Amino acid sequence: MSSLRARVDPHLDIDLYDADADLMALNMGPQHPSTHGVFRIKLFLDGEIIIKAVPYPGYLHRGVEKLCEKLTCVQITPIVDKHDYVAPMTNEQAINVAFETMLGVEVPRRARWMRTLLAEMQRVASHLLWLGTFTLDIGGTIGGGASVMMYTFRERELILDCFEALTGSRFHYNTHCVGGQRHDIPEGWAKQVRDAFTHIQSRITDYVEMCDGNEIFLIRSRNIGTYDADLALGVGLTGPNLRCCGIAHDLRVDRPFHAYDEIPVNVAVAEGGDCYARYVVRVAELKESCRLVLDIIDGIPEGPISSKRGAKSPIAYKLKAGLQGYTGIETPRGELGTYLIGGGGQRGAAPYRCKLRPPSLHAMSILPWALVGHTVSDTVAILGSLDPIMGEVDR
């Protein structure tokens, strides 16, 4: 098996593996409780060992890139919320930062600090959900995994309550605009956030114990779904999926955006490239982001929250025709990038081409390499550890 996994070619004709093998083709179909959304993988099995895996994304494709060609940035923002629907804040930030970079719009310091705070809060919420669903996949929807999920979701509710107090909605906020924020921090919000995150910080130790102290969790995640750094870089993995291979690349530190040039971040890196390493990285990020939130919440500077407050007309955000560029920010899943070409509909206020580069798509594309040689049970664990969100894979 190890020779198969050394560097398998995912496009090799299945007959070349073994002409006599009686392989069973199993569809882990679009409807499945553990594919993290509508996603299909065709597994060619020899007994329970996977010989070849062919993923089929696209079941949630909604044609957003075509839609963006006739929408201004104000209109695109609520749509990109629905891509990475677990971390909508960072989605909005990605598109708005892209427009701001292309337009040369300055974002006031208060807004940048708020964005950093919201991104870190969103990271904690997203990783809590990830931990819950990961243990759910390993342990069973009606079993030990469900217990961990209940606890992490309960903590996530605290964060969603904070977001609701700020923006008015628990999910899909539409609180970012070109030039800054739309909603300012209300009275008593700092205290609410501080209480929530102090509580969450104390609970993280419990979760780590429930996972690290559980033999079954360890044997089901160690040496599962391993890939090396070269493959990860070539495929385009970013975020925790890349940092589990030992590569300390984090856009918050390498290419600071928002207020990360003023706020130092400790990057979490692990070795091994297996599911356990990804777990270690994300738990470390959980702890780090909690600490960051508690640091930032007391230090947000005063000032305006938007430099283009009141500019309702789309003409204000018009990109020059033919102007193109790429901007990427670090979301809980990796690098979410936007490639914009100006000069589209609405008299130029919409982009000519808006390509959204989702981190989960690249995470999914490593599956033909990562799944070979493992069993069907491991498929779920590997999928879960890569933390994909189909909304952003398919757009």
Place this chain on the structure above:
Amino acid sequence: MDELAPDTRAALHAKFPDVIPAEGDVDSQGPVVPADQHLAFAEALKNAGYRLYISCVGSHWPAAGDDEEDRYEVATVLRHPDDGKVFWWRVSIATSATVPSLYPLFGGADWQEREQFDLVGVVFDGHPDLRRLMMPEDWPGHPLRKEYAIDTPHAPWR
């Protein structure tokens, strides 16, 4: 676009003098690379440390009157994982021509190029398995082309 390191710039200028000038600004929209040098350019950048494959973006530019043919423009974005610098370049071809695939260098080009083929219609030469990614296999047309109307009626799903 982030600045190229001086030694990277010198190496690239030596191999591709028309694309990367020795001094002055590199085109901030992404330098235009001829299609036949596309693979070599990517390899040179990868050897210079730009090993993180970010994305591949295809766009459709309809013929503007006196041009004979519609054009496709494919932008490839790479990042340097050690210092975080990003770099991209463009390849401009007529719609009947093909762009060499970057799959031999980057595994991520597999799905990215399939997606651009699916949605825009760019054909990548040398891709091991160029078929649709997002749309169903029997979908007619390429949705992100400019003449494809957003409210194109489609046959109901069987």
Place this chain on the structure above:
Amino acid sequence: MTEYFMHPAIHALVWGLPIASVLMGIAAMATWWERKFAARMQARVGPTAVGPFGLLQPIADAFKMMQKEDIVPRDADRFLFNLAPVFPVFLVLATAAVVPFGGYWEDGKYKAWMLAADLDIGLLWILSIAGLMVFPTWMAGWSSNNKYTLLAGMRAVAQGVSYEIPLVLTALVAVIATGELSLPGIIGWQAENGWLIWRLPVLGLVAFVIFFAASLAEANRIPFDIPEAESELVAGVLVEYTGIKFGVFMLAEYLHTALACLLAVALFFGGSHGPWPLYLGPVWLMLKSAILFVGIYWIRWSWYRFRADQLMDLCWRWFVPISLALVMGTSLMVWAGWL
């Protein structure tokens, strides 16, 4: 040992019907209790709407399942498909026929009663029926004409057949130690000489742990529930089952778990033996089984599941050698007269 009214068949009917009904009732209430217990472990409340404290929830579940559409897949093997849910219930109740629910003292000897059939080879009967329990799961998997159920059914067979060995061997420990093959005999010996769990110094505890784990594996409970691995195989063997057939399968699973508890209690904890008078025998049995039940729920709702090959590894590389060692150790102790 026990008195036979008139005829063994009448005796079986007189005792068997109440015991079967009580067991079914216990299995149904076990679903309620599990949901409440799991809910409290997960900071929820569980069923509260139907009846006081949600006690009528199992009845509501049964009604709900009965009114659902009964679908048999087109190319499924109809006979096996329809037979598979009924089979395990029948097997478990047959096994439960030899478990004594009560006991009394007579001339200084403890006699167990309240059982439907007093077989001299009671334990052998139970273990052979337990061996048959693999069939219904496999039948369900095969007859559904579905790759997921096929995978699950194969896993179930591998798991069931493998874990029978430690099950039988550790039950054998009880047989060797007490010198009796029937359950009333084993319980009687324990009543006079002390429960096996401490009467056999270390071996008793280890034997109990392995017996308990092996019966969890036979009953397909987490951490051994790969045939039913919900997050991978979407309900595994039972994917194609709808309505009341699914309900009967679930009932069979809880019955099997209940039986495993009763058996473990009978073999290692003295069954219906307790410090007080004879009519409290069933109460003691229920109390001890309840404690084991809680253990089963606790394990289920805090542990993850093993992968198929890790499960086999656990059985063949750990449980089987240890059980063999236990058998040898117990035999040695009996031969040396240390017991």
